[in-house]
Amino acid sequence: xxxxxxxxxxxxxxxxxxxxxxxxxxxxxxxxxxxxxxxxxxxxxxxxxxxxxxxxxxxxxxxxxxxxxxxxxxxxxxxxxxxxxxxxxxxxxxxxxxxxxxxxxxxxxxxxxxxxxxxxxxxxxxxxxxxxxxxxxxxxxxxxxxxxxxxxxxxxxxxxxxxxxxxxxxxxxxxxxxxxxxxxxxxxxxxxxxxxxxxxxxxxxxxxxxxxxxxxxxxxxxxxxxxxxxxxxxxxxxxxxxxxxxxxxxxxxxxxxxxxxxxxxxxxxxxxxxxxxxxxxxxxxxxxxxxxx
Amino acid sequence: xxxxxxxxxxxxxxxxxxxxxxxxxxxxxxxxxxxxxxxxxxxxxxxxxxxxxxxxxxxxxxxxxxxxxxxxxxxxxxxxxxxxxxxxxxxxxxxxxxxxxxxxxxxxxxxxxxxxxxxxxxxxxxxxxxxxxxxxxxxxxxxxxxxxxxxxxxxxxxxxxxxxxxxxxxxxxxxxxxxxxxxxxxxxxxxxxxxxxxxxxxxxxxxxxxxxxxxxxxxxxxxxxxxxxxxxxxxxxxxxxxxxxxxxxxxxxxxxxxxxxxxxxxxxxxxxxxxxxxxxxxxx
Numbered sequence: 165x166x167x168x169x170x171x172x173x174x175x176x177x178x179x180x181x182x183x184x185x186x187x188x189x190x191x192x193x194x195x196x197x198x199x200x201x202x203x204x205x206x207x208x209x210x211x212x213x214x215x216x217x218x219x220x221x222x223x224x225x226x227x228x229x230x231x232x233x234x235x236x237x238x239x240x241x242x243x244x245x246x247x248x249x250x251x252x253x254x255x256x257x258x259x260x261x262x263x264x265x266x267x268x269x270x271x272x273x274x275x276x277x278x279x280x281x282x283x284x285x286x287x288x289x290x291x292x293x294x295x296x297x298x299x300x301x302x303x304x305x306x307x308x309x310x311x312x313x314x315x316x317x318x319x320x321x322x323x324x325x326x327x328x329x330x331x332x333x334x335x336x337x338x339x340x341x342x343x344x345x346x347x348x349x350x351x352x353x354x355x356x357x358x359x360x361x362x363x364x365x366x367x368x369x370x371x372x373x374x375x376x377x378x379x380x381x382x383x384x385x386x387x388x389x390x391x392x393x394x395x396x397x398x399x400x401x402x403x404x405x406x407x408x409x410x411x412x413x414x415x416x417x418x419x420x421x422x423x424x425x426x427x428x429x430x431x432x433x434x435x436x437x438x439x440x441x442x443x444x445x446x447x448x449x450x451x452x453x454x455x456x457x
Numbered sequence: 458x459x460x461x462x463x464x465x466x467x468x469x470x471x472x473x474x475x476x477x478x479x480x481x482x483x484x485x486x487x488x489x490x491x492x493x494x495x496x497x498x499x500x501x502x503x504x505x506x507x508x509x510x511x512x513x514x515x516x517x518x519x520x521x522x523x524x525x526x527x528x529x530x531x532x533x534x535x536x537x538x539x540x541x542x543x544x545x546x547x548x549x550x551x552x553x554x555x556x557x558x559x560x561x562x563x564x565x566x567x568x569x570x571x572x573x574x575x576x577x578x579x580x581x582x583x584x585x586x587x588x589x590x591x592x593x594x595x596x597x598x599x600x601x602x603x604x605x606x607x608x609x610x611x612x613x614x615x616x617x618x619x620x621x622x623x624x625x626x627x628x629x630x631x632x633x634x635x636x637x638x639x640x641x642x643x644x645x646x647x648x649x650x651x652x653x654x655x656x657x658x659x660x661x662x663x664x665x666x667x668x669x670x671x672x673x674x675x676x677x678x679x680x681x682x683x684x685x686x687x688x689x690x691x692x693x694x695x696x697x698x699x700x701x702x703x704x705x706x707x708x709x710x711x712x713x714x715x716x717x718x719x720x721x722x723x724x725x726x727x728x729x730x731x732x733x734x735x736x737x738x739x740x741x
Contacts, residue, residue, distance in 0.1 A: 195541055243724070251735035256488070256544060257673065257727050264670055264720030271713035378666050382552055385545040393542065428560030432553040439534070439546055439553075446537045 166294040167415040168408075173300050173369065175407030176307035179400045181362040181380065182387040183314060184355030186399035189388055190331035191344075191351050193252040194244060197259040199359055199384060200377030201266035202239070206232040206360020207367035208270065211279045221281075229360050236356020240349055263377065270374045278371035281364065303365050310358070311400060318396065327351065379431060386438045392448030402449060410434045459583070466587035468695045469594035470652050471675070475691055476601045476684060477644030478672050481637045483681030484610070486617040486735065488540045489531060491547030492672055493664045494554040495642060499524035500649040501558060504571050504659045513577055517650050524642035524649075527554075532638040536631050551669070559661050570660035574653045583655065590651050597644065601684045604640070613637060614682075667716060671698070674719055677726040681734055694722070 181203060188196060196202075210228030213219045219227070243262050247254035286297040318324040329337035330344055338344050362380070366372055387406055391398025413433040417424050425433065442448070474492065481489045503520035507513065531550070535543055558565050565571065580586040604610055613633050615623040624630065653659055671694070679690030701715055727734060 195545065247727070247731060250731055253488070253541060253735050254727060254731060256541060257677065257734070258724055260670065260673065261720045261723035261727065264667070264716045264723070268713040268716035268720065271716070272710065379552060382545065382549045386549055389542045389545060393539075426560060429557065432556040432560075435549045435553040439550060442542070442546060443534070443537055446539070446542070 165292045167411045169291070169294040169296050170415075171404065171408040171411040172304055173296075173407075174410065175404035176304045177362055177365045177369075178383060178387055178403035178407055180307050180310060180358055180365065182384045182391075182399040182403040183311060183396060184351075184358035185384055186388050186391070186393075186396045187327065187331070187351050188355045189393055190396070191327065191334075192244070192248055192348050194248050194255040195259070195385060196239070196244070196352075196355070197256060197381055198239060198243070198263040198266055199259075200379070200381035201263050201270065202232060202235055202356055202359045203363040203366070203380050204270055204372060204374065204377050205235055205266065205363065207281070207363025207365075207372045208274045208279065209360075210364045211281050211367050211372060212274075214281055215279075215283070224281075225364055228364050229357050232356045232360025232363070233353050236353045236359070237349070239356070240352040244352065245349075263381070267374060267377060270377075274372075274374070276374055278373045279367065280371045281367035297369075299368050303369060306361075307365075310361070314396075323347075382435070383431075386435060390438050390441060390448055392450035395448070395450045398448060398450035406434050406438065409437055462584050462587045464696065464699055466583065466590050466655055467699060468692055469587065469590040470648055470655070471671075471691045471695060472594040472688060473597040473644035474641070474648040475672055475675055476597060476687060477641040479676050479679075479682065479684070479687045480601070480604065480613065481641055482673070483676045483683070483687065484605075484617065485613045485634070485637055486540070486681075487535050487634065487637070488544035489535065489547055489638070489641075490544045490669065491531060491551040491554075492641065492645070493666075493669045494547070494551040495524050495527050495531070495645050496649060496668075497551075497554050497558050497661075497664045498527045499642070499646045500653060500659055500664075501565060503646070503649050504574050504653055505564065507575060507653075508571065508573075511575070517646065520649055521643065521646040524646045525639060528638040528642040529635065532631070532634045535634045535638070551664075555661060555664055558664075565661075568661060570658055570662075572658045574657045574659060576654045576657065580654055586651065586655055590655075593647060593651070597647075598684060598688055605682075605684055609633065609636060667719070670719060670723065674723040674726060677723065677730060677734060680730065694719075 181199065185196065185199060188194065206228045209231040210224045213224035213227045214221055217224075239259070239262060243258040244255045247258055282299060286299055288295050288297045289301070290296075316324075318327060326337070326342045326347060329340070329342055330347055334344060363372065366376065383406060384403070387403040388399045390406070391400070391402035410430045410433070413425055414427045414430050415424075419425060474496070478489065478492050481487045499520045502523035503516045506519040507516035510516070531547060534546060538546060559567050561567070576586075580589065612623070612628045615626075615628055616630055616633055620630065675690040675694055676687055678694065679687035698715065698719075701711060701718070704711075706714060
């Protein structure tokens with residue numbers, strides 16, 4: 165049971181990040197390789213506001229999310245917008261450049277030592293025999309709330325229908341008067357806000373460290389690719405699946421003699437699993453097909 | 458003089474692996490973002506064999522076989538996956554392989570690295586090693602220029618430009634990709650063989666993300682697919698990279714500043730070559 169709860173916690177973080185990115189990929193067709201650093205910046209700004217400036221937590225979280233939105237907007241205008249219409253693969257490289265710049269800035273501004281947004285001992289409760297902190301329960305609930313809001317917006321509002329139309333067939337959507345460029349900007353900024361919430365999640369649950377940026381990006385994209393690129397719910401399900409695999413790999417005695425796989429291999433095993441899965445199903449778990457006349 | 462010898466070695470050492478990767482990424486437009494994964498496997502294969510047997514020939518052979526095997530997996534993935542998915546998955550493989558190298562402490566000594574890598578008696582001084590590496594680099598440039606004009610060079614360009622048309626005239630994607638990835642495996646093994654003897658220590662920190670970024674920066678700055686352009690970019694950017702050590706900046710800032718400077722260079726290079734990095738498909 166503890167493993168399932170651990171997977172739920174790790175999966176909620178991944179789902180929060182992968183969900184927004186999946187929409188970005190679906191509408192723009194680009195990968196943002198600076199995502200991990202955007203996640204960290206959201207967390208670090210919240211840490212700075214809460215711990216250094218001693219601003220109340222809720223306001224600090226809003227500050228972190230606002231900074232995430234601004235950073236995402238800047239990223240879109242400078243590193244994505246001038247390139248993705250020329251070739252959708254160009255932002256893959258420009259955002260790699262941005263990831264390096266942000267990595268350098270994080271190291272200069274916040275240094276390499278781990279930073280936690282909430283300091284001191286956390287209150288824990290026992291649910292079905294598993295130990296979980298109240299902060300973790302709040303984070304899982306918040307992720308579910310965000311995902312439900314996304315589901316409502318996507319499936320029950322006018323803007324959601326426009327987003328789905330652009331994801332399904334951009335040219336057809338534009339011919340019906342949907343202003344794709346504005347929609348692209350809005351979705352990119354939303355993904356930045358979700359990413360900064362991911363960073364805040366890490367800062368509250370664990371510690372923020374500059375080395376986390378790159379693995380976060382790769383795991384989020386592994387979920388998107390495995391889920392079927394551009395498929396919002398596929399990415400969410402695969403984010404939870406990857407987290408579950410990571411927990412099961414080290415939590416169940418898989419080696420002969422009842423031995424466990426060392427925790428250090430946790431991430432490698434999950435990534436190899438995704439790679440092997442993609443070899444047999446390159447289109448991902450929930451392949452979305454383009455409708456044509 | 459020692460600094461000149463050092464620069465000569467570093468530049469020459471980048472050339473075989475980077476020019477080979479340029480064939481894959483620059484010429485073939487294949488998003489192989491896991492060159493460091495091949496480097497890790499090849500380097501550890503060489504050093505572990507060398508430390509346990511003392512045979513340089515066997516160590517090189519083991520390193521080469523390891524590099525060829527992992528390159529075959531990459532080549533297979535390059536045929537199976539969409540280009541951008543390949544980019545992410547090859548990066549994922551890099552992380553996964555690095556993670557194994559760091560955690561398999563009984564074999565690799567983990568984060569401590571493997572010190573005391575022996576040298577061939579011929580390479581008693583750094584000068585001899587650097588000059589030999591420079592000769593190898595020049596030979597590799599000639600080989601790359603030959604390859605560029607060969608049937609293989611034309612076929613990989615054709616596949617990059619329009620895969621369907623290339624396939625319709627009988628060009629096999631899997632064959633061409635395998636050759637390209639195997640050339641990289643050979644180039645990387647040569648680099649690993651020499652660099653391990655130069656450094657005399659194998660450390661996992663040498664295979665982190667910034668090393669891969671340096672590949673991409675040099676290839677984009679020098680013009681993707683161009684042998685001489687990329688060679689010139691390697692020379693200039695290596696001098697800049699190594700020269701940063703002499704700037705009057707605090708020690709703790711050198712690493713982050715290097716990241717920022719090379720990030721900006723990479724961005725400017727893509728901006729400058731935004732129409733030629735991934736050219737539009739020609740059509741009638």
